[in-house]
Amino acid sequence: MSTPQDTPTRTAPGDLPAPGLPPVPAVTLAHGTAGGARPVAMPQLGFGVFQVPDDETAAAVTAALDAGYRSIDTAAVYGNEAGVGRALAASGLARDELFVTTKLWNADQGYDSTLRAFDTSLERVGLDLVDLYLIHWPAPAGDRYLDTWRALRTLLAGGRVRAIGVSNFQPAHLRRLVEDGGVVPAVNQVELHPGLQQRELRAVHAEFGITTEAWSPLAQGALLGEPALAAIARRHGRTPAQVVLRWHLQLGTVVIPKSVTPARVRENIDVFGFALDDADMAAIAALDRGLRTGPDPDVFN
Incomplete structure (x- = not known):
């Protein structure tokens, strides 16, 4: 069952219709009023471009926009911010219809280097501001994420981003950020799927009012053959992937599935x-096994 903290709110800026489909609900990011900023509505379902080559990204994002997605997630290290920008520029959509996320790479952590890296990302994506800027990994060996977070707070206060957050941060990393400056990350984007349900981390998110966002929401397909998912899919006349994405939504998670296949995008x-x-929901909860498809944030640098 969803808890009150998990349940997304519907707010007009994020209720973005897909052709022939119900609107995508929005979550309201918790620190949207920090520094006098207006509340920030983020679509609960968006489109990710991890591992999509830059020369294929514009076509993939265009297909996603045509299908009704309005939230696009990229990162400096993906090498495809420019491809995202080309698709957005060609879409004809108004800027306030779009929600764009990008992320700072580990090598650019630190106060001044973060500000420079942000300028580069902004130029590549061709926008005046991004809706959400994330620290991609805590990279604990370098121990620069506090200085990096201070730079993100500067960007937020200056109106250059609408919201700031983190990715792959563990509970200890989050507590340290909050204790340092009092600004709570609006989002923590983490690996999350039925095989890695991150219950402890999600409890910390609920404590601080952090929105949980899932990357690899389908575990790169590793769980889609699970008999429990197949049985649920048959009962609802859906695919196992749709069942997993629906599970995320009912948990209150923001989710960014990726595909370059137009039929699967739709x-x-x-x-x-x-x-x-x-x-x-109980049957899916039973699939948790601590399965990571990506790196461990406590050791990845």
Whole structure:
């Protein structure tokens, strides 16, 4: 069952319609009023471009926009911020219809270097500001994420970003950030799927009012053959991938599935016309096994 902290709110700026589909609900990011900034609505389902080559990114993002996605997630290290920018510029969509996230890479951590890296990302994506800027990893061996966070706070206070957050931060990293300056990350984007449900981390997010965002929400397909998911999918007349994405949404998670296959791009956003019941949610909860498809944030640098 969803807790009150997990339940997304519908707010007009984020209720973005997909053609022939119900609107995508939005979550309101917690620190949207910090420094006098206006509240920030973030679509709960967006499109990720991890591992998409830059010369293929514009076509992938265009397909996603055509399918109704309005939130696009990129990163400096992906090497495709420019491709995202080309698709956005060609889309004809108004800027306030779009929600764009990018991320700072580990090598650029530190106060001054973060500000320079942000300028470079902004130029590549071709925007005057980004909606959400994230520290990509805590990179604990370098121990620069506090200085980096101070730079993100400067960007937020200067109106150059609408919201700031982190990615792959563990509970100890989050507590240290909050204790340092009092500004709570709006988002923590982490690996999260039925095989890695991150219950302890999500409890810390609920404590601080941090929105949980899932990368690798489908575990790179590793769990889609699970009999429990197949059975739930049959009952609802859906695919296992749609069931997993629906599970994320009912947890209150922001989710950014990635695909370069147009039919799958459309399938992944078609998850608002059904709901999982308590038995379905319990069956998926039982799939948690601590399965990581990516690096361990405590050691990755």
